[in-house]
Amino acid sequence: MSAEVPTSWFVEAPRNLDLVGLDADDTLWETEGGFQDIASRFEALMAPYLLADAVAGAHLDDVERRNLAVFGYGVKGFTLSMIETAIMLSDGAVGGDDIARILDWSREMLGNALEPYPGVTEALALLARTGLRRSIITKGDLFEQETKVAASGLSEWVDGVEILPEKDLAHYNAVLRRWGVDPARFVMIGNSVRSDILPVLELGGWAIWVPSVNQWIHEVAEPPLDHPRFAVAASLGSAVELIGR
Amino acid sequence: MSAEVPTSWFVEAPRNLDLVGLDADDTLWETEGGFQDIASRFEALMAPYLLADAVAGAHLDDVERRNLAVFGYGVKGFTLSMIETAIMLSDGAVGGDDIARILDWSREMLGNALEPYPGVTEALALLARTGLRRSIITKGDLFEQETKVAASGLSEWVDGVEILPEKDLAHYNAVLRRWGVDPARFVMIGNSVRSDILPVLELGGWAIWVPSVNQWIHEVAEPPLDHPRFAVAASLGSAVELIGR
Structure with missing residues (x-):
């Protein structure tokens, strides 16, 4: 750019x-690239739960924007937004294993070599x-x-x-x-x-x-x-x- | 005291x-009382998933202590620890609705009148x-x-x-x-x-x-x-x- x-x-x-x-x-x-990478993985994780035309990334952006006023910036708030979006998009059907994967990503992001x-x-x-x-x-x-x-x-x-x-x-x-x-x-x-x-x-x-x-x-x-x-x-x-x- | x-x-x-x-x-x-109140609700939420002698609160304390080094202090880290503990104690069977309830608690804690x-x-x-x-x-x-x-x-x-x-x-x-x-x-x-x-x-x-x-x-x-x-x-x-x- x-x-x-x-x-x-x-x-x-x-x-x-x-x-x-x-x-x-x-x-x-670099930070933003890491968030975008996790957001892509999130879209892939959500794909099995979604109707053909739903886009998980856009929903995540909305939830994240709304949560900024409550959670502030950072990996923890981003992770809570992913979990909330996952529950919402799957209508509560998201599995504990998938939520556990999201939690693992947060630890990965926080532990990233810088x-x-x-x-x-x-x-x-x-x-x-x-x-x-x-x-x-x-x-x-x-x-x-x-x-x-x-x-x-x-x-x-x-x-x-x-x-x-x-x-x-x-x-x-x-x-x-x-x-x-x-x-x-x-x-x-x-x-x-x-x-x-x-x-x-x-x-x-x-x-x-x-x-x-x-x-x-x-x-x-x-x-x-x-x-x-x-x-x-x-x-x-x-x-x-x-x-x- | x-x-x-x-x-x-x-x-x-x-x-x-x-x-x-x-x-x-x-x-x-007052802050700690609010955390303890949520921890009690967490124990009640976990009760159906647990064997008779398992104590959800003690597991939550352990997970929280371990996560302090990664997440730091505060409601967001505490919430992620509750979600992690819920998945662990239920062996992944915890429902999306129960996780959504935990997320609601975090918003309640952050919005508490002070x-x-x-x-x-x-x-x-x-x-x-x-x-x-x-x-x-x-x-x-x-x-x-x-x-x-x-x-x-x-x-x-x-x-x-x-x-x-x-x-x-x-x-x-x-x-x-x-x-x-x-x-x-x-x-x-x-x-x-x-x-x-x-x-x-x-x-x-x-x-x-x-x-x-x-x-x-x-x-x-x-x-x-x-x-x-x-x-x-x-x-x-x-x-x-x-x-x-």
């Missing part, structure tokens, strides 16, 4: 930056040399995210890790207050226009979009290509170059 | 305190008048805990909310660094000896135990009654009096 996106630059180079925010899932490492994208460690090393403060800013399940950050080995390259229940104005504001940083001196780098870009621009900050191959359907939003404090980069390395100039 | 605990006092009154940490679940409001214990608001108002900084410090699922703090209406009485994946030395240390507070100037108030008392004393801080009526079995530990920086209080109000003198 990143090859199809026109690279745009800041209208003016950001000056006097103080803090760089780094999204984690699908920016530092490999940063190629070039990420080098980009973070380069960023460290700018002298700017750096924090991972990610949303989702606290336990899952903290486990992933630890498994990635990347925490040595940042000054902090912020895990938020939602990436909205209020939570970005709270982070910047905690760090004592003016929004105009903050830049966020991430793959989600909705979570990493739009609220930060609204707050008066800078944002660099690094599009990912897989994009979660609930995160899709139009990139604000004409915004003066917005830029697109093909990789984290390119993003670091944009602010390190 | 609190009536049976001998009230002990600090050997010396703490001086120059700078930050008061407040546990949330079962200190500011009422602070009697006297808690008054105690927090009193604490605010001491001029000490105050933070809720709780462990568990980020989304669930943040929802509960918001629903409690208590956040206006504190300067911050810290939600940790685990209440251990490393995480208390990180909190105190963030607040710029020396452990010797920190006091923690909570109902769990294992999570609220022992790590804080080990760090060099002060701790006040407010025993709760219901105690989660995984949190039980011996209170260090002879420790010079440890005190027991029958209520949050009494705990505040101990440090406000």
Whole structure:
């Protein structure tokens, strides 16, 4: 996908930056592909229970979207949504063995070896040399995210890790207050226009979009290509170059 | 339970305190009773599947303990553990309707109206008048805990909310660094000896135990009654009096 996106630059180079925010899932490492893989397995598991034209994946998306307000983000909520969808689509006939398989997938996802994208460690090393403060800013399940950050080995390259229940104005504001940083001196780098870009621009900050191959359907939003404090980069390395100039 | 605990006092009154940490679940409001209620309903649900001498609750405790390392704390992990136990105890024969009932319980628990214990608001108002900084410090699922703090209406009485994946030395240390507070100037108030008392004393801080009526079995530990920086209080109000003198 990143090859199809026109690279745009800041209208003016950001000056006097103080803090760089780094999204984690699908920016530092791949996550969404794993969810999509499990969703495909779920469709296959459900096939014997379904009428010919029912699509398990679409039902799962609906249930998941509805459950976000109750369960929040993460593997555990996703697993509960799969189980709920399985019961619903099978009219209660789903077997205990099939539910057990779904539970096994959740353990598999949570135990996945976590490999940063190629070039990420080098980009973070380069960023460290700018002298700017750096924090991972990610949303989702606290336990899952903290486990992933630890498994990635990347925490040595940042000054902090912020895990938020939602990436909205209020939570970005709270982070910047905690760090004592003016929004105009903050830049966020991430793959989600909705979570990493739009609220930060609204707050008066800078944002660099690094599009990912897989994009979660609930995160899709139009990139604000004409915004003066917005830029697109093909990789984290390119993003670091944009602010390190 | 609190009536049976001998009230002990600090050997010396703490001086120059700078930050008061407040546990949330079962200190500011009741939580464990809700889990125990659902566990009882789970036992009743499982009864038809069980041989006469099998005890569903004990199996659930085992599965839950094992899953803590994968799922962390909170309703979602507890729900997945109930589903796993149901499949195991029924040898896969558990019906979709019964699993659906377990899912309904999780939504019920997450949507529970949240009422602070009697006297808690008054105690927090009193604490605010001491001029000490105050933070809720709780462990568990980020989304669930943040929802509960918001629903409690208590956040206006504190300067911050810290939600940790685990209440251990490393995480208390990180909190105190963030607040710029020396452990010797920190006091923690909570109902769990294992999570609220022992790590804080080990760090060099002060701790006040407010025993709760219901105690989660995984949190039980011996209170260090002879420790010079440890005190027991029958209520949050009494705990505040101990440090406000």
